Amino acid sequence: MIWPSYILPVxxxxxxxxxxxxRVKAYDCFAEGVKGxxxxxxxxxxxxxxxxxxxELFEASGLSAGxxxxxxxxxxxxxxxxxxAPLFLIKPFSGSGSLSLLGDLLSRYGADSYIGRCASVVYxxxxxxxxxxALYFAGRGGKRPALPVFIxxxxxxxxxxxxxxxxxxx
Amino acid sequence: MNAVFLAVFxxxxxxxxxxxxxxxxxxxLSGSGKAVSACLALAASYAVWMGFLKxxxxxxxxxxxxxxxxxxxxxLLRTRNEKALEQxxxxxxxxxxxxxxxxxxxxxxxxxxxxxxxxxEFSRAMFFAVNCSGVQLFPATALALRVxxxxxxxxxxxxxxxLSELAALLLGVALVLLFYGRKRR
Numbered sequence: 001m002i003w004p005s006y007i008l009p010v011x012x013x014x015x016x017x018x019x020x021x022x023r024v025k026a027y028d029c030f031a032e033g034v035k036g037x038x039x040x041x042x043x044x045x046x047x048x049x050x051x052x053x054x055x056e057l058f059e060a061s062g063l064s065a066g067x068x069x070x071x072x073x074x075x076x077x078x079x080x081x082x083x084x085a086p087l088f089l090i091k092p093f094s095g096s097g098s099l100s101l102l103g104d105l106l107s108r109y110g111a112d113s114y115i116g117r118c119a120s121v122v123y124x125x126x127x128x129x130x131x132x133x134a135l136y137f138a139g140r141g142g143k144r145p146a147l148p149v150f151i152x153x154x155x156x157x158x159x160x161x162x163x164x165x166x167x168x169x170x
Numbered sequence: 171m172n173a174v175f176l177a178v179f180x181x182x183x184x185x186x187x188x189x190x191x192x193x194x195x196x197x198x199l200s201g202s203g204k205a206v207s208a209c210l211a212l213a214a215s216y217a218v219w220m221g222f223l224k225x226x227x228x229x230x231x232x233x234x235x236x237x238x239x240x241x242x243x244x245x246l247l248r249t250r251n252e253k254a255l256e257q258x259x260x261x262x263x264x265x266x267x268x269x270x271x272x273x274x275x276x277x278x279x280x281x282x283x284x285x286x287x288x289x290x291e292f293s294r295a296m297f298f299a300v301n302c303s304g305v306q307l308f309p310a311t312a313l314a315l316r317v318x319x320x321x322x323x324x325x326x327x328x329x330x331x332x333l334s335e336l337a338a339l340l341l342g343v344a345l346v347l348l349f350y351g352r353k354r355r
Contacts, residue, residue: 007267012222019229026225033224037216040278041209049205054178056201060193061182103315111321120316120327124309125334127302135274136281136298147349148295152302155342159303163334170330 047138051131055093064089080164081115087122088160092129092153099123114167121163126156212274219272223260235259246300246343247284247293254283258297266307277301292350299342305335 019026058064068086075085083105091098102123109115129152137145186194226232236243236256243258244250257280264273277297284293309331316324 015222015226015229015231018231019225022229024225024228029225029228030221033221033227034217036220037213040216040220040275041213044212044278045205045209048208049202050175052204052208053198053201054175054182056197056204057182057186057194058178060197061185062189063178063182063185099311099315102312103319106315106319106321111316111319112323112326116316116319116321117327117330120309120312121330121334124306124312124327124331125304126338127304129302132274132277132302133298135278136301137294138278148298148346151295151345151349152299152342155299155338155345156302156304158341159334159338162337163330166330166333167327 044135044138047134051093051134078161079168080161081118083109083115084119084122084164087119088157091122091126091160092156093131095128095131098128118164118167121167122160125159125163127152129153129156216275220275223272223276227256232256232260235263239263247296248289249284249287249293251283251287254280254287254293257283261301265301266305292346295350296343296346299346300339303335303339303342305339 016026019029068089071089072082072085075088076082080088087098087101087105090101102119105119106116111117111120129149133145133149133152137149183194186197223232233256236252236259239259239262240255243255243262247255247258249255257276260276261273261280264276280297281294284290284297287293309327312327312331313324316327
């Protein structure tokens with residue numbers, strides 16, 4: 001469990017050693033790289049704000065809770081425990097949201113239970129598709145940004161369902 | 171996206187008016203506040219990673235990585251855009267090693283660089299699908315939470331997680347090929 005924490009410091013040290021070896025001006029380069037941060041964020045912020053405002057309104061209106069209870073029979077039919085359905089719904093939108101939900105599920109049902117394992121797999125596989133799409137497609141207007149997002153969403157959703165199945169048989 | 175925004179917004183507003191109109195403005199403000207704090211958090215992590223990546227780039231490390239992954243990534247994304255392939259290599263390897271913080275800025279610039287290509291729809295869709303499959307060597311966050319919750323066997327999720335990530339990858343690639351892949355090159 002400890003070795004992953006060594007990866008980053010060793011990686012940074014290795015890269016800086018190579019940089020020193022090749023006589024790169026490390027300090028100037030670092031500053032040069034950081035210079036790009038604010039323009040990047042300035043182009044991202046409007047789209048992030050659009051999504052988070054909408055998400056908060058979605059939550060406050062009770063629409064999200066209603067949708068959750070309406071969908072839970074469908075999830076049960078697909079072999080997903082009812083308790084995990086919220087994770088399926090939040091995962092595409094928010095990494096921190098699904099993280100707190102996973103912590104909650106693990107402490108409530110136990111990490112070794114079927115629910116706990118299934119929740120861990122659903123959390124670990126796939127990405128926050130809609131959040132990433134807001135970031136990735138913010139810059140240049142692609143012609144049909146809806147299709148790639150839909151594809152990634154479907155692939156993630158089906159593989160998460162498969163993950164629950166694998167948890168049951170493995 | 172515009173249609174989705176409009177539809178969800180209008181339905182939500184209608185429900186808020188019925189249930190509790192006073193909750194409307196606080197919800198909007200809390201939403202934009204979340205965007206502000208998310209951007210601050212992103213600024214902190216991007217400052218570290220983009221500075222570090224610039225050093226790696228100047229030292230020629232990114233070029234080396236991109237060259238090593240080139241046969242695979244260039245064929246998969248159908249592009250010869252060297253600059254973009256460099257960022258793609260950084261993004262994919264950072265994701266693979268579970269460093270989401272490093273992956274996102276590289277992914278964004280890869281997306282923008284790919285967008286400069288002539289026929290970019292396919293490359294961008296394919297890159298997004300590969301990116302979203304979340305294939306990683308070591309799902310550190312989930313494992314950490316499992317240990318914290320007192321799991322007897324925290325690693326029991328590794329095999330199902332790998333299989334599920336692989337399924338997402340293959341499915342995503344297959345769907346992109348299906349929807350975009352008709353005209354080759």
